[in-house]
Amino acid sequence: MIDVKAAVHPDVKAKVDAKSWFYTDKVRDHFFNPKNILKTQKEASDYDAVSHGVGEVGSPACGDMMKIWIKVDSDSDKIKECKWQTFGCASAIASTSIMSEMVVEKGGMTITQALELKPQDIVERLHGLPARKFHCSVLGDKALRAAINNYFFKSDQKDRMIISKGAEIVDKILKITDKDIEECVLEGAHDFEAVQKKTKVGVQDKTCIPRVKELIEFYKDKYYG
């Protein structure tokens, strides 16, 4: 791996940091050495047969697509394995990688803990993502939720499925909910363009745009009066 600092001319005195190179060292690390990844189509189809739940979000047209597989220990309700494949940029790959690590470390998260995982937690562990790459962490989070739901469905725990639990899916392709819009507004995205930059909402599912605009106004009013 090239040392970013060494790649800069010695006469350049400005501080070399994540902003200079666009991504943090942590993102670079997970992009170049992704953890828990299924490296080939064959590995993915083999694992697909033995996994307990699988979730997929995004679309190639949007430039990001993630697929996550989980294995769950039913006695402890803990996620023991989390494998994935991603089509997308460095931040998409790094987001999925670090999330898979977070989910299975220290003996694995319980499903309840995993469902509490937020895009912000992923961004924090990556030591930050550029604002317009924030949607990558949202996608990772969505894919994990989809995998957990699929696990509930397959293991006959349909009562635990959480899609409709207060969350309204607004963007049907990226599976972005009203809660995601709420979080964006809380993070300072106060118009449609800003929210779209963070989440890519409405890039492909254009039918949701009026509803998203409505939600932005609602949450702005709610939190900022």
Add this chain to the structure above:
Amino acid sequence: METYFDHAATTYVRPEVTQIMSKYLEDEYGNPGSFHYKGLKAKLALSEAREKIAKLIGCNSSEIIFTGGGTESCNLAIKGLVKAKKKGHIITSSIEHHAVTDTCDYLERHEGFEVTYVDVDKDGIVDVDKVREAVRDDTILISIMYANNEIGTIQPIEAISKIAKEKGILFHTDACQASGSLDIDVRNIGVDMMTLNASKIYGPKGVGLLYVRKGIRLVPLIHGGGQEKNRRSGTENVPGIIGFAEALELAQAEKDKESARLVELRDYLIKRVDDEIPESWLNGHPTNRLANNANITFLNVEGEAVILLMNEHEIYVSSGSACTSKTLDPSHVIVAMGMPYEAAHGSIRFTLGKRNTKKDVDKLMEVLPDIIEKLRGISPVHLKMEEIR
């Protein structure tokens, strides 16, 4: 060893240019507007550079306005002209550089002008008939680029010039990508205004010019000391302009020989990719394109990831992927050719330059097939070329 394949973004400054510029940076640094010998020397050098460029592009030296680069020149041509006309209709293409599209978009949104964006065919060439069809009674300007910066396609600007003349409409072309390999004599190509810059032809950054045919009135965008016959105020960038003139002269003198060399190298790169990497294709017309441009889509991978993996090998390229654009939109140029978004996300632009040799392409091909295979391996997307094109 760095391998630079991003010459359409910018080039290094060639030593002949640096050398001549340094004299005007260190010794003859006067302000051409000053009333003393130091200023006079700068003024004479500036006028010599202007004469030199006028000869190269076949115009009178009074028809050249020096600016701060290609973007400013495009802005001056379009805004300067339409503002002088107050209202009317503009024709441009769907594959212009943002310096043109965003300017037109601004005029449409905020200043009440109407704009038609003429489509291109599947090879990325502007359809001349559609330009003709787009002409209205109130059309005041056609602005269509000479050669495209992303896919390198060369546009039929002589034919468009004819239409413009026939209908009495002014025609501007952005020729920033063209001046290294094409004829830029305005008498031959028949344009009324032409944008050029230095940073694509081994000259300095931040220097450009707008050729404006005598008799065309432009409203200035920058007001101040009245330089450039009141059309672009601000102390002239004397060393930059002198470097620009030198770079343009060398580029035009070498263009036939260097183009022939680059075409061979470009086609070698295209062939090796075609032979060694499946599910990939060349974007844009196969032959009617700039000598140094190969724009290739690799299906089922995302361009930014490719750039970053190549970056680790110190191979520098660019992409039309949404992830590398500020707006998160994929390349409007690739999409304009009728390609789906998926094709734009996986597009990589290789633009070759003077220092590139066959060895560089061989180095690229040592790593590129593995990079693409690795990214395809971890991708859950498995589209097929025939589903997409």
